Amino acid sequence: xxxxxxxxxxxxxxxxxxxxxxxxxxxxxxxxxxxxxxxxxxxxxxxxxxxxxxxxxxxxxxxxxxxxxxxxxxxxxxxxxxxxxxxxxxxxxxxxxxxxxxxxxxxxxxxx
Amino acid sequence: xxxxxxxxxxxxxxxxxxxxxxxxxxxxxxxxxxxxxxxxxxxxxxxxxxxxxxxxxxxxxxxxxxxxxxxxxxxxxxxxxxxxxxxxxxxxxxxxxxxxxxxxxxxxxxxxxxxxxxxxxxxxxxxxxxxxxxxxxxxxxxxxxxxxxxxxxxxxxxxxxxxxxxxxxxxxxxxxxxxxxxxxxxxxxxxxxxxxxxxxxxxxxxxxxxxxxxxxxxxxxxxxxxxxxxxxxxxxxxxxxxxxxxxxxxxxxxxxxxxxxxxxxxxxxxxxxxxxxxxxxxxxxxxxxxxxxxxxxxxxxxxxxxxxxxxxxxxxxxxxxxxxxxxxxxxxxxxxxxxxxxxxxxxxxxxxxxxxxxxxxxxxxxxxxxxxxxxxxxxxxxxxxxxxxxxxxxxxxxxxxxxxxxxxxxxxxxxxxxxxxxxxxxxxxxxxxxxxxxxxxxxxxxxxxxxxxxxxxxxxxxxxxxxxxxxxxxxxxxxxxxxxxxxxxxxxxxxxxxxxxxxxxxxxxxxxxxxxxxxxxxxxxxxxxxxxxxxxxxxxxxxxxxxxxxxxxxxxxxxxxxxx
Numbered sequence: 001x002x003x004x005x006x007x008x009x010x011x012x013x014x015x016x017x018x019x020x021x022x023x024x025x026x027x028x029x030x031x032x033x034x035x036x037x038x039x040x041x042x043x044x045x046x047x048x049x050x051x052x053x054x055x056x057x058x059x060x061x062x063x064x065x066x067x068x069x070x071x072x073x074x075x076x077x078x079x080x081x082x083x084x085x086x087x088x089x090x091x092x093x094x095x096x097x098x099x100x101x102x103x104x105x106x107x108x109x110x111x112x
Numbered sequence: 113x114x115x116x117x118x119x120x121x122x123x124x125x126x127x128x129x130x131x132x133x134x135x136x137x138x139x140x141x142x143x144x145x146x147x148x149x150x151x152x153x154x155x156x157x158x159x160x161x162x163x164x165x166x167x168x169x170x171x172x173x174x175x176x177x178x179x180x181x182x183x184x185x186x187x188x189x190x191x192x193x194x195x196x197x198x199x200x201x202x203x204x205x206x207x208x209x210x211x212x213x214x215x216x217x218x219x220x221x222x223x224x225x226x227x228x229x230x231x232x233x234x235x236x237x238x239x240x241x242x243x244x245x246x247x248x249x250x251x252x253x254x255x256x257x258x259x260x261x262x263x264x265x266x267x268x269x270x271x272x273x274x275x276x277x278x279x280x281x282x283x284x285x286x287x288x289x290x291x292x293x294x295x296x297x298x299x300x301x302x303x304x305x306x307x308x309x310x311x312x313x314x315x316x317x318x319x320x321x322x323x324x325x326x327x328x329x330x331x332x333x334x335x336x337x338x339x340x341x342x343x344x345x346x347x348x349x350x351x352x353x354x355x356x357x358x359x360x361x362x363x364x365x366x367x368x369x370x371x372x373x374x375x376x377x378x379x380x381x382x383x384x385x386x387x388x389x390x391x392x393x394x395x396x397x398x399x400x401x402x403x404x405x406x407x408x409x410x411x412x413x414x415x416x417x418x419x420x421x422x423x424x425x426x427x428x429x430x431x432x433x434x435x436x437x438x439x440x441x442x443x444x445x446x447x448x449x450x451x452x453x454x455x456x457x458x459x460x461x462x463x464x465x466x467x468x469x470x471x472x473x474x475x476x477x478x479x480x481x482x483x484x485x486x487x488x489x490x491x492x493x494x495x496x497x498x499x500x501x502x503x504x505x506x507x508x509x510x511x512x513x514x515x516x517x518x519x520x521x522x523x524x525x526x527x528x529x530x531x532x533x534x535x536x537x538x539x540x541x542x543x544x545x546x547x548x549x550x551x552x553x554x555x556x557x558x559x560x561x562x563x564x565x566x567x568x569x570x571x572x573x574x575x576x577x578x579x580x581x582x583x584x585x586x587x588x589x590x591x592x593x594x595x596x597x598x599x600x601x602x603x604x605x606x607x608x609x610x611x612x613x614x615x616x617x618x619x620x621x622x623x624x625x626x627x628x629x630x631x632x633x634x635x636x637x638x639x640x641x642x643x644x645x646x647x648x649x650x651x652x653x654x655x656x657x658x659x660x661x662x663x664x665x666x667x668x669x670x671x672x673x674x675x676x
Contacts, residue, residue, distance in 0.1 A: 013602060030358030030450075041556040046607045047599070053158035057363040059251060060157045060323060071268040076361045095294055096604040106262075107155045109118070109270035109292055109299065 003027040003037040003081040009048070010087040015094050027081040028053055032056065034063055037086075037098070049097035050074065064089055066097045074098075115545040115601070117298045122148035123516075123524040125287055125303035127330065130159035131506060132489025132513035133309035134257035135210075139517025140307075141266035144525050148301060149267055150290065152274040156258040158323045160311045160467075160490060161509060164250030166369035167233050167241035169503025170207040173280045175230035175239040180204040182237055182540040187504060188324045190235045190401060191497020192471075192636040193651045194343060198476045198577070202515065203508050211242060220244050220315050233502035235401045241503040246441050247362075247369055253506060273299060274587035275329065276612060277540040278337040281530035284483030284532035284673070285337055289540035289624040291612065296602045298544040300537055302557070304527040305520035308334060308472060309513060313347070316621050318560075318567040321350055327613050328620035329401065330491040334472045335619065339480045340657045342493040344620075345627035346637045348500050349572045351405030353464025356421040359450045364464055367426055368502070371398040371433045373439040378409075379425040379458065381416035386424070396430070397522040402636045403499045406463040406572040413462070414573075423462030428454040463572050467505055469496045469637065470627075473655060477675040484523065484530070485673075487557035488516035492604045495655065495665035498636025519675065547608075548596035555598070555610030558589055562617060570625050571664075575641045586625065590618050622661055623656050630654065630665050 005027045012018030023044055025036040037050045050067075052058035057074050063074040066087045092100035101108070123145035126137045134156055137149040151158065170177040184204040188195050215221055215228070221242045223231045230239040244252040261267055272293040279287040279300070287303035310330030314320035331341055352371070354364040370376060375396045380386045385394065390408035392400045400408070409424050419425050428436070433455055436444050444454075452459060471493030478486045489509040496504055565585040569578035593615065598607035631654060633647035634640050652667045 030360070032360050038556075041606070042554065042560050043557070045558040046554050046610060047605070049604045051153070051604075053153045053325050054163060054363075055324055056360045057163055058361040059162045059363065060153070062154055062157065078360075087603045096602070099297070099604045101294065103154055103271045105608075107269045107271045109273055110149075 005036055005079045005081055006083040007040070008083055008085045009098065011048070011097050013096050025079065027079060031079040032075055033072070033077045033079055033086065034068060036079050036082070037074060049099045051099045062102070064102065066090060113367055115297050115541070117300050117541050118292065119300050119302070120148060121302045121529065122146050123304050124520045125150070125301050125306045125460040126309060127154045127288065127307065128159060128311060130309065130311055130489060131253055131257060131509035132423055132491070132516070132574065133307070134261050134594035135510055135513030136263050136307050136309055136488050136517035136520065137267050138257070138260055139514050140521040141264045143518060143521035143558065145266065145521045147267045148270065148303070149261065150270045150273040150275070152272070152325050154271045155269045156254050156261065157444035158325045160248045160323065160326060161256045161506065163321065163323065163363050164253065164506050165247045165363055165366050166243040166249050166372060167231060167503035168211065168249060168506040169236060169240050169501060170211045170242060170507055171204060171240060172208050172211060172228060172230065172242065172553045174228040174233055178238060178240060183207070183319060186236050187496065187501055190499050190501040192499055192630045192646070193636070196494030196653070199492070201370070202476050203446060203459070203495050203504060203511050206511040206514070207507045210507070210514060214253065214256060214510065217256050217260055219252050227443070233372060235501045236503070243369070246443050247366055249506065252418035274609065274612065275333060276544060277536065278333050278336055278485065280533040280536040281484065282533050284530070285485040286530040286532050289537055289544070291544050294603050298424035298541045299539070302529050304524035304529055305484050305486060307486045307516045307520050308491050309516070310491050312468035312490040313620055313624070314465045314467070316563065316566045316617055316624070317571065318563040319353060319462070320465040321363065322488065329439065329607070329616050330487070331471065331623070332616035332619045334480065334485065334487070335450055335623070335658050337482060337485065338657070338664055339482050339485060340473040340655045341470060341623060342473040342653050342654055342655050342669070343498070344493070344623045345631050346469035346498050347465060347624065348402055348467040348469060348637050349463035350466035351400070351402055352426055352461040352464050354459065355423040355462045356371060356460040357450070357452065359452065362447060365466065367459070367461060370428060370440070373437065374428055374431050374436060377427045380412045381419055386412050401499065407639055409463055410572050411494065419460040421460050423460045426461045427458035429456070431455065467500055468663050469493070469498065469500055473672070475672045475675065476515070477519040479673045479675050480513060480517060481670045481672055483528065483673040486520045488512045498638060535601070543596070546596040547599070547601055548594060548598060550594060550598040553592045553664065554605050555614060558592065558614055559610060561585070562589055562614070562621060566621055570621070570628060573639055573641055574628055576629065579625050582625045583622065586618055586622050589614070593618065626663055627654055627656055627665055630650065
C-alpha cells in the first residue's frame, strides 16, 4: 500500500477570509514539501500559489512558509506520511495562499 | 474589461537580475542613466547565476602564465566551428578585468598563499577557472553584485514584474509591458533603451539545472518584437547532473566541482569505466567535454548498461573521508543529511539541461537588430558556438552585462522616449486584462508534458522521428492554450502566470525543435542519430525570425542595428 502525506493548506487572498484545503499526496521517502506542492499543482489544482525559483537547491530562498507553525523552506523540509499543516508566513503581508510579500520595500514596484 | 495600467519611465530598462542584468544596471547607472532593474521573482536571487557551483574561466595567469588568446583558442575549438568570433574574443579578452573588478568588490575568489586559485577544467589547456569555496561561486557573485547595485545611485529595483511583451516603437523597441505579479495589474514601462538579460531556457526540459524562471522568456520577447535568434538548436546538457539517491538543498550540477578537485570515475552497471569507448580515456581525471560526456552516458543507458534510475554511476570511493572534507568541508555534512556517504557508495548521474548556446543575435556592443534593444549574458547567442566550455557562462554574464550596460547608456543618452507603434502597448494590456476559462487545460500539467517531450525528443539524442513527434505535441499544446489566459487576474495568480509562461515556452520550444530538424548533421551539443557526422555545408550559424506569424530559419543573418 502506498503511504500518503496529508497536506492541510491555507488558501485565500485575505487573511480574514481564507479556508483550509486538504490534499492527499503520495508519499515517497526523501521528497520535500515543495515536491508535494508541485505535485498538487500538476495533479489536482494549478491555482495553488507558492513562490519558488530554484526548485530544490535552496539557493533562491523564496519558498519560506510555515509548517506546523514553524518557518521552513518548503524545498528542504521533508514530506512525512502524516497530516502536515502549511500556512503563509504570519509575520509577512499575505499575497495569496502560501505566497507572502517577502521582498524588501526598496525592491517592490512603485509606479512613477 | 481593461485593467488600469500602472506606468513607469526610465532611461534604461534591464529585464532580469542575474549577473548579466545586475552588471548592466550598474554600468548604465554609472554612465549617468536612470535605470529600472526588473525581475519576475526577487531581485538577484533567481535565474542561473545564483545556481553556479564553481568555475569561472578567465585568463588571469594567477596559477600559470596565461593570455586571453589561449582561452579564446580553447573556446573556439570547443565551439566546433560555430563561435561568433568577435563575441568569443570579447568574452575572453574582457574576462580578466571583470574578474578583478569582482575581486575588488569583495566576491572572495578562493586563494592560496595570497594568489587566486585556478582549477583545471575539461577543454581548457591550463588551470584557468576561479571559484568561491565551497560550491559558493553563484551565491557569492549574486550577493556581491546585489550589494553594488544597492550602493549605486540611479538604480530602481522592482521584483515580481514579469515582462509579457516588448513595446515596439516605429523602428525599434520603446520599453516593455509587464504583469505585476503581486497585484495582477499591467505595467507599461517606457524606456529609451531595453536590455534583455533573462538567461536561458533550461525550464523547457524535465531534468534541468536552473531555476523555474528560466523558461526562455527573453528569446520569445525578442522574437515577437522582430529580432532574430541564432543557433537555437544548441542546448547544452550537463552530463553528470545528480540523479539518485534523492538529494535536496544542493544544486544537481554539484558533482562538477567534485570532479575538478577529486577526479572521480564514471562507471556503467558492470562497474566498468566506459568513456574510453567514446574516444576519451579519463584515467581518474576529469577531461571529457560536456557534449561527448552526455552522448557517452546516453549511449550506455541505451545499450542496457545504465544504473537503476536511468543514468550511470559516478564514484569517489577512491577518496578518503579526510580528502573529501579538505576539498568540500561542510558540503560533506549536507550529503550525510541526505544519507550519502561517498566513501561507501557511488551516486547516479545523468545528463541534465544546463545552458543555451544559442540566443538573441547580437553584436559586440550587445546591440540587436532592433534599435533600442540590447541583450546580455546567456540570452545572447553565439559566443560559445555549438558547445560551451566549462566556466564560460559566468564570465560571459559579467562581460556581456558590463558591455550591454555601457552600450545601452550611450544609446539612451542620444535617444528620446519613443511613442509606441500605436498598438503594441494596447495589445499587451488587453491580453493581461483578458480572461477565458480553460476547463480542459491544467497549466502546470501542460508545462510538465512539454518538459517531458523536450527531454525525450529534443534532448541530447535527436532524430527526425523524435523531433517531428515533439512538434506535434507542441502544436497540440499550443491549440489547448488558446489566445487568452485563464484565472481571476488578481494577485499572484499562478495559473495565469503558467499560461504566460507556456505562451513563451511553446514558442521557444518550437524554435529549438524546428532548428534542430533543419540542421541535418551532428555537431557539438546537437546530435542527430540519423545524421551522425558533421557536414561541411553546416559549418554555418542558423538564424530564426518570425515573418507573418511563421518561424523562418535561415543561414543568413539579419543586419544589426547601428551602434552609438
